[in-house]
Amino acid sequence: MSEIVLSVEKVVKQFTGLRAVGGADGLSFSVRRGDFLGLIGPNGAGKSTTFNLISGVLKPTEGKVSLNGTDLSGLRAQEIAGMGLGRTFQTPRAFPSLGVLDNIMVGAQNPNEGPITALLGSWRGGDAKLRERAESSLERVGLIDRRHDLVANLSGGELRMLEVARQLIRAPRILLLDEPTAGVDPSLQVRLTGLLRDLHEAGTTLIVVEHNLTFLFDLADRIVVLQNGGLLAEGEPEAVRRDPVVVSAYLGSENEA
Numbered sequence: 001m002s003e004i005v006l007s008v009e010k011v012v013k014q015f016t017g018l019r020a021v022g023g024a025d026g027l028s029f030s031v032r033r034g035d036f037l038g039l040i041g042p043n044g045a046g047k048s049t050t051f052n053l054i055s056g057v058l059k060p061t062e063g064k065v066s067l068n069g070t071d072l073s074g075l076r077a078q079e080i081a082g083m084g085l086g087r088t089f090q091t092p093r094a095f096p097s098l099g100v101l102d103n104i105m106v107g108a109q110n111p112n113e114g115p116i117t118a119l120l121g122s123w124r125g126g127d128a129k130l131r132e133r134a135e136s137s138l139e140r141v142g143l144i145d146r147r148h149d150l151v152a153n154l155s156g157g158e159l160r161m162l163e164v165a166r167q168l169i170r171a172p173r174i175l176l177l178d179e180p181t182a183g184v185d186p187s188l189q190v191r192l193t194g195l196l197r198d199l200h201e202a203g204t205t206l207i208v209v210e211h212n213l214t215f216l217f218d219l220a221d222r223i224v225v226l227q228n229g230g231l232l233a234e235g236e237p238e239a240v241r242r243d244p245v246v247v248s249a250y251l252g253s254e255n256e257a
């Protein structure tokens with residue numbers, strides 16, 4: 001069995017008056033190298049907050065997250081990204097005044113670059129290698145024909161795929177995707193499925209939050225189910241799909257899709 005790359009240990013995130021992540025004893029789960037983990041749960045269960053805690057956008061109130069055995073408590077989001085962790089946001093982030101290709105190139109060296117430094121950044125020099133990587137990332141998400149378009153002209157689904165491409169160019173070893181299929185049309189969804197299979201085959205560790213359970217259960221090796229910030233269940237997709245606790249708490253009404 002391959003080693004654990006990510007461990008979430010008794011993590012609690014308290015916002016004023018709300019325990020968004022933690023449940024009764026703190027949230028704990030781990031992910032092995034090369035695993036494809038699906039993270040599911042009703043709206044407000046704490047999935048996006050969990051991503052924020054892993055990627056360093058938020059710090060746990062209690063407990064700790066470790067990546068490759070390193071405690072992430074003292075590290076900033078940018079440092080964690082530098083350790084090979086990529087993530088997309090549930091609401092895509094892009095520089096609207098830049099073209100599609102430029103948007104990909106901006107984030108390549110510095111994932112947290114702001115729009116001003118981005119405009120002055122080294123990528124402006126027309127680095128051919130960087131451009132090649134950017135074009136290949138756009139190809140992989142199905143946006144290569146849109147490379148000269150302004151981001152403002154992309155649909156919601158295309159923006160989401162742009163967000164994935166912005167991460168791909170950095171070749172993350174572990175990639176977290178927050179609802180990648182939301183608003184994405186069927187043909188791009190098929191491409192996304194192929195892309196995720198390729199990344200998985202190439203050994204990338206994947207954690208994907210999804211409402212489209214048909215999509216996710218086909219791809220994932222293992223599913224973690226959150227409810228009210230706590231771990232409701234975890235296991236292989238088939239077992240989770242049939243778990244009476246999961247069915248009555250969550251899947252019952254949503255599993256028809």
Ligand SMILES: Nc1ncnc2c1ncn2[C@@H]1O[C@H](COP(=O)(O)OP(=O)(O)O)[C@@H](O)[C@H]1O
Pocket residue numbers: 015016018020041042043044045046047048049050
């Ligand atoms: N920055 C924040 N400040 C206060 N409450 C938040 C914040 N982020 C999320 N929450 C709350 O935490 C809970 C979990 O949210 P979230 O992680 O976004 O759930 P999910 O992604 O599973 O739908 C929700 O009740 C949400 O309103």
Ligand SMILES: [Mg+2]
Pocket residue numbers: 047048049090
């Ligand atoms: Mg969310």
